[in-house]
Every structure is written in structure tokens, then in C-alpha cells.
Amino acid sequence: MCPKNGSSQATVTKVPLGIGLTVGIVLVSAGYSPAVARTVNVEFTAIETEVVIDGQGTKYKAWTYNGQFPGPVVRVTEGDTVHFTLHNLKTNTYPHSMDFHAAETDFFKNYRAINAGESLTYDFVAKKPGVFAYHCGAPPMIQHIARGMIGVIIVDPKNPKAMPKADREYVLVQTELFHNPNDVQGMFDRKYDHVIFNGGIFKYHPMVTGGKALEAKPGERVRFYFVNGGPNNFSALHPIAEIWDDVWASGNPANHLRGVQTYVVPPAGGAILDVVVEAEGAYPIVTHSLTDALRGAIAILVVKKDAQQLTLLPYVQPAEAVLHSRVTN
Secondary structure, eight states: OOOTTSOEEEEEEEEOOOTTOOOOOOBOOOOOOTTEEEEEEEEEEEEEEEEEOSTTOOEEEEEEETTBSSOOBEEEETTOEEEEEEEEOTTOOSOBOOEETTOOOOHHHHSOOBOTTOEEEEEEEOOSOEEEEEEOOSSSHHHHHHTTOEEEEEEEOSSTTSSOOOSEEEEEEEEEEOSSTTOHHHHHTTOOSEEEETTBTTTBOHHHHSOOOEEEOTTOEEEEEEEEEESSOOEEEEETTSOEEEEEETTOTTSEEEEESOEEEOTTEEEEEEEEOOSOEEEEEEESSHHHHTTTOEEEEEEOTTOOOOOOOOBOOHHHHHHTEEEEO
């Protein structure tokens, strides 16, 4: 039953992210009612493991959340309470932590590093809509981010009409890759070897790696939820042979730009960028800092009539949370 004032509170059971999950799904519109606030339970495990970083099967000694580089995408709605738990595996060697850029909370209490075998739980309210980074803040923070402890939390606006509806959505996380994960001084000196999207060198460039391109149909509004994980470089995100129709700085509907050729995103910053491509063809999405693009940060968007829905990153679906919710007085 809904309260008499017309608002409601939903409680949500655990939303699992799945350790070792390797396949995600394209984001889908959830269609939330702006009157419903929820508590969403999110549980991450810090895992020090190897991940594949290119089409040749090259392995990298990463530090991850839930075995993923970058970590799984968390998606909630403005006003939701996130009940978060971080576990640091007993078999790990290093302390780890979690810093949500979507949170407004006590740094010393909630963002502190925990040792192997320990857990930490805290709550925060996602007060502002947007696309935000999350990352490990354990020292040296530059190394924890560079080795893979970076990800995205999307906070959808509580007003479902705050932004135009997208036909297709993708999440891209840009990071620098250092072949020697133990060379912290090299990270400070910016001696990176590659710049990558979603943990892979030319991951969505089939002419280079044989992997899949991103796909869309002519006339679709394609939305990119973009986070620059850094740890050091700015990104100059540009759709070659196209123009961003709409850009929202930090993903906030209040920060709206139109007709943008290239949009600069700082380290640990984010943006929502929409493009509507009318003609079939190939449209590279790149950072126009070309030394970085040519080191791996190119994703090909193929526009064709028979475009398929593709999987990029694992994430918590809002629809799952709704299915597990109950409205209370």
C-alpha cells in the first residue's frame, strides 16, 4: 500500500553481481516511477587475478572488483539508498577500498582500506543524477586504479522525462594500461603503454583485433555512458564522421550541451553523450588525443539495418531490483 501523501518506499533484497561474471548485457530503459525510492543492496568482492587485455589472449595481473576490469556497472535511480558491502578475499595480498563518486559520505569511515579477509558495509543516498566513477582509494591509489579497480555507477534521474529516451545504450570506460603493474613510479611518470576502452586494447575495433564492433540501426539515438578512469590522462571523446547531438556533463540533465564535436572528460569524470546516425556505415568513437587513440582507444560503431544488441559490461539491472521490491507504508 502506498502512503497517503502519494510517496512510497521500496525495500530490495540482495542484487547479486556474481564473482567471475564475464558477460554483460546492453543497458535497457527501466521506466521507473519517480515516486518510488528504493534500497538497493550491492555487494562487491576485491579479487586479485589475471584478466585478458587483447585479442591475442595476453593476460594482465589485475586488481579487480568481482573479477572484472573495469568493474560491474551499478545502476540506480536518484533518491535510492545504496547499501554497499565490500569483501577483500582472504587470498588477496593487498588492502582495498571503495570510493563512490556518486556518494556524499564520511571519507575516513566509509572509504577506508580493509585488509585481506575483512569486509566493510556502508549506506549512501544517490542524491544527484548522472554517470559517476567508482574506484579503489587504497594507497597508492594510482596503482589500484591503473590495475583495474575502476567502474561506473549510473544514477538515473527520478524524472523519466528529464532526458530523451535512447534507443540503444553503451557503457565505455577509458583507462591507461601499464604493462608492468608493479611500476608505481612509471605510473606517476605517465609511462603508459596503451589507452583502452572497457579493459581491452582496440577491444571494439574488428579490423585490428577481430573482436566485435558496437552496432546501431540508422536513425537510432545511441547513448554512451562514459567514464574516464584515468588515472592521469584527459579524454577528448569524438565520433569520427559524426557530431554528438546531445552531451550532459557528468550525466546530469541540468548540464546540457547540443551539437558538440569533441567533449573533454577529465580523469575520474563522466558524461552522457548521444549521437543519432542517419546513414549506414562505420563511425569510430575515439579519444582525439591521437597518441592515446592509436594506443588502443578506438571503438567502431557500425550502423546497419540488421544491428544486433551487444553485450559490453556486466551490471546491476534496475529491472531486477524492481522485481525484488515491495512497496510499504
